[in-house]
Amino acid sequence: MKKSDKITRDKIISLYMDYVLIHNTNPSSVYHFASKNGFEEATFYAYFASFEALEQDLFKNFFDHTYTVLQKSDEYQEFDSRNKLLSFYFTFFEILTANRSYVVYALKSDKHRLKSLKKLSQLKIAFLEFIEHLDLEVKPMKQKAINDFQKKTLKETAWIQLLLTLEFWLKDTSVSFEKTDVFIEKSVNTSMNLLDAQTLNSLMDLGQFLFKERTTIFS
Secondary structure (H helix, E strand, O other): OOOOOOOOHHHHHHHHHHHHHHHOOOOOOHHHHHHHOOOOHHHHHOOOOOHHHHHHHHHHHHHHHHHHHHHOOHHHHOOOHHHHHHHHHHHHHHHHHHOHHHHHHHHHOOOOHHHHHHHOHHHHHHHHHHHHHOOOOOOOOOOHHHHHHHHHHHHHHHHHHHHHHHHHHHHOOOHHHHHHHHHHHHHHHHHHHHHHOOOOHHHHHHHHHHHHOHHHHHO
16 A cells, blocks of 8 residues: 555555455454554554454445435435335445445354344444434334334334345345345335235235245245
8 A cells, every 4th residue: 555545444444345355364463454554553543443343334334325325316305214215225235235245255254143243233223223214104003002012113123124135135146136126125115014004915925025035045
């Protein structure tokens, strides 16, 4: 790296992604990583406390880029909640696809899923806040306890749906990940329909698709 290159947070993230993809392993230490890329160790710590913190921030970075793209769209501002959520998914997975080699490495290199989930912890916080601001309407039920439960679990259900979509995308071998696009549309429409009217048609449509793709998802 040239001495004149300014070391920023995004630059360190980019250098880290390049390092792990080239070497197929994480840097042995912050000192080694910094010296390898021509900057001081202290510069790294000005932005991140550890590689673990960097990895968590990296996945949130994908969310931030998605949100920035959406906010610049006048059309997005006019969308209802359903189409805003669909737009988020399609844009988010476009960004993931542009960085697929790293995402696959980061999430599949851990044998224990809990470690992978920890890498997504900052993404989860940002995503749940996004869901909250969508003001999704839950179909009112007669019992107050059920209403309270619905509202409490709505965001967590949305997060699980994102994780399932991510899992599907990681295993998707279709051209341009077209099956992931189908999965996104069917799963988001189904979840929104269940909130609005609990219709069964979309649920059956999603079920048929998942049955056809069961070897891809659950293998």
